[in-house]
Amino acid sequence: MPQTQHSLIKKWTELQNKTGHCLCIGLDPDISKLPSGYPQSVDGLTHFLCDIIDISHEHCIAYKPNISFFEAYGIPGLKSLETVIQHIKKSVPVILDAKRGDIGNTSAMQARFIFDYLNADATTLHPYMGFDSLEPFFKYTEKYHFVLGLTSNPGAKDFETQVLDSGLPLYRHIITQLETWNRKFHNIGAVVGATQEELSIIRKSHPSLLFLIPGVGTQGGSYKEAYLNGKNDHNLALINASRSILYAAKEKSSLKKDCLHAIQTLIGDAS
Amino acid sequence: MPQTQHSLIKKWTELQNKTGHCLCIGLDPDISKLPSGYPQSVDGLTHFLCDIIDISHEHCIAYKPNISFFEAYGIPGLKSLETVIQHIKKSVPVILDAKRGDIGNTSAMQARFIFDYLNADATTLHPYMGFDSLEPFFKYTEKYHFVLGLTSNPGAKDFETQVLDSGLPLYRHIITQLETWNRKFHNIGAVVGATQEELSIIRKSHPSLLFLIPGVGTQGGSYKEAYLNGKNDHNLALINASRSILYAAKEKSSLKKDCLHAIQTLIGDAS
Numbered sequence: 001m002p003q004t005q006h007s008l009i010k011k012w013t014e015l016q017n018k019t020g021h022c023l024c025i026g027l028d029p030d031i032s033k034l035p036s037g038y039p040q041s042v043d044g045l046t047h048f049l050c051d052i053i054d055i056s057h058e059h060c061i062a063y064k065p066n067i068s069f070f071e072a073y074g075i076p077g078l079k080s081l082e083t084v085i086q087h088i089k090k091s092v093p094v095i096l097d098a099k100r101g102d103i104g105n106t107s108a109m110q111a112r113f114i115f116d117y118l119n120a121d122a123t124t125l126h127p128y129m130g131f132d133s134l135e136p137f138f139k140y141t142e143k144y145h146f147v148l149g150l151t152s153n154p155g156a157k158d159f160e161t162q163v164l165d166s167g168l169p170l171y172r173h174i175i176t177q178l179e180t181w182n183r184k185f186h187n188i189g190a191v192v193g194a195t196q197e198e199l200s201i202i203r204k205s206h207p208s209l210l211f212l213i214p215g216v217g218t219q220g221g222s223y224k225e226a227y228l229n230g231k232n233d234h235n236l237a238l239i240n241a242s243r244s245i246l247y248a249a250k251e252k253s254s255l256k257k258d259c260l261h262a263i264q265t266l267i268g269d270a271s
Numbered sequence: 272m273p274q275t276q277h278s279l280i281k282k283w284t285e286l287q288n289k290t291g292h293c294l295c296i297g298l299d300p301d302i303s304k305l306p307s308g309y310p311q312s313v314d315g316l317t318h319f320l321c322d323i324i325d326i327s328h329e330h331c332i333a334y335k336p337n338i339s340f341f342e343a344y345g346i347p348g349l350k351s352l353e354t355v356i357q358h359i360k361k362s363v364p365v366i367l368d369a370k371r372g373d374i375g376n377t378s379a380m381q382a383r384f385i386f387d388y389l390n391a392d393a394t395t396l397h398p399y400m401g402f403d404s405l406e407p408f409f410k411y412t413e414k415y416h417f418v419l420g421l422t423s424n425p426g427a428k429d430f431e432t433q434v435l436d437s438g439l440p441l442y443r444h445i446i447t448q449l450e451t452w453n454r455k456f457h458n459i460g461a462v463v464g465a466t467q468e469e470l471s472i473i474r475k476s477h478p479s480l481l482f483l484i485p486g487v488g489t490q491g492g493s494y495k496e497a498y499l500n501g502k503n504d505h506n507l508a509l510i511n512a513s514r515s516i517l518y519a520a521k522e523k524s525s526l527k528k529d530c531l532h533a534i535q536t537l538i539g540d541a542s
Contacts, residue, residue, distance in 0.1 A: 028376075028377070066373075066377060066380075068371075068373060068377045068378075068380040068381045068384070069377070069380050071380065071381070071384040071388075072380035072381075072383045072384050072388070073388075074384065074388040074389075075346055075349055075350065075353075078346055078349065079346065082346075099371070099372065099373050099397070100339075100370070101370065101397065102337075102339060102370050103422065103423070103424045104424065105299075106299070106337060106339045106340070107339075109337075109339040109340050109342065109343040110339045110342065110343075112343045113339070113342040113343050113345065117342075117343070117344075117345040118345075126370070126372065126397040126399050127399065127429075127430055128397055128398065128399045128419055128422075128430055128431060129419070129422050129424060129426050129427065129430075129431070130424070130425070130426020130427060130428065130429030130430055130431065131425075131426045131429050132424050132425050132426040133424060133426050134426075148399055148400070151374065151399075151400050152374070153374045153375065153400060153401070153403050153404060154401070154402075154403050155400050155401020155402045155403040155404050155405075156400065156401060157401065158398075158401030158402050158448060159398055159399055159400075159401055159441065159444070159445060159448075160399060160400070160401065162435050162441065162444065163435065163436045164433050164434065164435055164436065165434045165435065165436050165438075167436070170430065170433065170441065173430070173433060174430060177429060177430075
């Protein structure tokens with residue numbers, strides 16, 4: 001089965017054709033940043049996120065809720081996440097940003113939570129513990145799995161970019177391995193940070209692997225640059241922006257206008 | 272402040288003096304493995320774990336509940352985890368095995384969930400994203416943070432043991448960094464797998480860092496060997512066994528006898 005036949009690749013391509021873009025909207029909710037007009041509570045947060053989804057779902061190809069921002073509010077926060085995922089699922093796929101990965105029997109439990117219980121379509125994973133820590137995820141064939149390659153934070157230099165005795169940086173070795181594993185599983189992508197100049201170099205060496213590219217907007221990257229450097233040989237990428245869209249509005253009354261304006265500002269130059 | 276003054280180091284040393292051992296009991300609950308006599312439900316699981324804790328708390332210096340095994344049962348599973356942590360806290364410290372780590376603002380949310388909401392004393396972390404992904408944890412000065420060094424699973428060879436151009440394997444570079452950071456924070460340890468022959472070599476190069484050592488019991492490592500090779504220059508280590516103790520009993524009626532026998536078998540040769 002070629003990679004393009006994966007049901008999520010089909011869906012993302014279809015949504016890219018419809019919206020004209022490859023925007024993924026990150027949902028990193030923070031009660032203290034809610035626009036005025038929403039109650040400063042987990043309920044307020046849930047309503048806010050459902051409003052954001054209603055406003056933006058025709059302009060993106062995926063949402064990426066970050067489970068940690070929900071967990072921070074404990075069990076009520078996780079109930080909010082369940083509601084938000086159900087709300088998203090009516091329109092576009094859900095990439096649950098969870099950055100999991102552990103020994104095999106533990107990873108199987110993590111996958112059960114993310115896919116069977118929370119019903120996400122895709123997730124993000126830490127590569128450190130190697131293949132048997134990732135395989136229980138890959139075995140969910142209908143799901144997609146984005147493994148960290150090169151991230152957009154300053155600490156990427158501590159370990160990710162360390163040069164191996166082969167002359168390749170660690171993250172390049174990891175991405176090469178992901179490509180190998182993807183020939184078998186057809187459902188593996190890489191997280192590659194948009195603020196890194198290496199994006200286009202990595203893409204040249206790995207033309208087909210799908211990249212989830214965070215770091216656009218508040219983190220400093222440009223959508224256009226990320227898309228041009230990061231799209232694969234099927235012109236697909238998942239370019240994520242979170243805070244710049246989510247917290248564009250100061251007040252509930254201007255949410256729609258401000259949110260759509262933020263999206264337009266972000267992607268407008270790439271249309 | 273020297274590392275030995277950390278309140279958790281004091282507590283672990285005190286419990287080591289009391290029990291004569293450095294045993295950490297991992298709680299990886301699985302409803303399908305419950306001894307007969309417990310309902311095959313999340314409630315049954317909670318009762319089983321509280322019974323295990325009542326039976327074993329005078330024989331260990333910490334418990335290490337693995338959050339993924341609770342998450343697998345969704346929100347009811349996380350409620351069980353809350354109950355179990357409260358039950359443990361009456362006796363010994365809780366290391367919540369969560370293997371988190373993300374960009375700084377996300378790690379701060381993860382730490383909030385683990386320490387402020389769930390009230391754990393320590394956790395486990397993925398090193399891949401580097402210092403700024405770990406610092407929000409380290410800043411919880413009263414807590415302890417075990418970062419993955421060398422793990423006991425086969426996939427450790429994929430990335431952890433890759434040799435850098437300095438000639439050192441990646442995990443050694445990471446452990447060296449942890450040691451450097453620990454001089455400032457005094458609350459950092461490393462996870463080092465007991466089934467790896469490298470344990471004693473690593474210990475010689477890093478005499479003071481505290482190691483959390485999984486892989487004893489079902490995963491194949493010996494408690495005695497792990498302690499002798501893994502203890503630091505204050506004779507402290509956290510040697511973890513999970514399934515060999517947790518699932519020693521087939522029936523509820525023999526839980527106490529079988530659980531204590533399993534502990535004795537495991538640590539007996541090191542007394």
